[in-house]
Amino acid sequence: xxxxxxxxxxxxxxxxxxxxxxxxxxxxxxxxxxxxxxxxxxxxxxxxxxxxxxxxxxxxxxxxxxxxxxxxxxxxxxxxxxxxxxxxxxxxxxxxxxxxxxxxxxxxxxxx
Amino acid sequence: xxxxxxxxxxxxxxxxxxxxxxxxxxxxxxxxxxxxxxxxxxxxxxxxxxxxxxxxxxxxxxxxxxxxxxxxxxxxxxxxxxxxxxxxxxxxxxxxxxxxxxxxxxxxxxxxxxx
Numbered sequence: 001x002x003x004x005x006x007x008x009x010x011x012x013x014x015x016x017x018x019x020x021x022x023x024x025x026x027x028x029x030x031x032x033x034x035x036x037x038x039x040x041x042x043x044x045x046x047x048x049x050x051x052x053x054x055x056x057x058x059x060x061x062x063x064x065x066x067x068x069x070x071x072x073x074x075x076x077x078x079x080x081x082x083x084x085x086x087x088x089x090x091x092x093x094x095x096x097x098x099x100x101x102x103x104x105x106x107x108x109x110x111x112x
Numbered sequence: 113x114x115x116x117x118x119x120x121x122x123x124x125x126x127x128x129x130x131x132x133x134x135x136x137x138x139x140x141x142x143x144x145x146x147x148x149x150x151x152x153x154x155x156x157x158x159x160x161x162x163x164x165x166x167x168x169x170x171x172x173x174x175x176x177x178x179x180x181x182x183x184x185x186x187x188x189x190x191x192x193x194x195x196x197x198x199x200x201x202x203x204x205x206x207x208x209x210x211x212x213x214x215x216x217x218x219x220x221x222x223x224x225x226x227x
Contacts, residue, residue, distance in 0.1 A: 032213070034213045034216075044205075046218075050223075088156070
């Protein structure tokens with residue numbers, strides 16, 4: 001089992017729809033969770049961080065964390081073509097210091 | 113927000129030469145910086161963790177004598193690829209840690225091509 005698992009996609013959604021990106025992690029002691037967006041040929045950009053169970057909203061983005069199910073998700077409302085990118089889930093594992101463990105990413109395509 | 117710069121953005125060098133990449137945190141002090149490598153269509157691979165004033169911690173399989181890391185100040189870390197070979201061609205990205213919340217902010221990356 002991978003430490004941080006994401007569906008590689010591509011996930012295709014029409015413009016204006018909600019995109020739902022999912023991530024599961026194996027280390028039950030993980031405390032900090034992050035979503036990064038990476039455009040092709042560019043470096044990752046932090047878009048959301050979440051530390052406690054529940055939802056956290058920032059503009060069109062909502063991160064959801066369920067530690068009991070070891071599951072973190074990212075919802076993007078009113079998806080735009082500019083949201084087309086690879087979304088990386090990252091987890092700070094217990095005992096890992098300040099290292100992050102990244103998933104392989106989900107490619108999102110928002111179609112006109 | 114936290115800004116990290118990286119220089120150069122692109123470098124082409126000949127096989128056998130060394131290349132130095134600089135990573136700077138511009139508006140915050142970073143006790144810890146990280147160096148990643150990413151091959152085309154693959155995920156990020158952590159190479160090493162760099163703490164200011166101490167030796168870097170390398171991930172398994174990363175040659176510390178080939179990838180020299182120096183973190184001399186709270187805002188600057190450097191990665192030197194020594195005796196580069198074509199297989200070292202990759203996208204090298206640094207990040208700086210915004211303690212104590214473990215948010216990592218990435219530099220724009222350096223695309224290294226070894227001919």
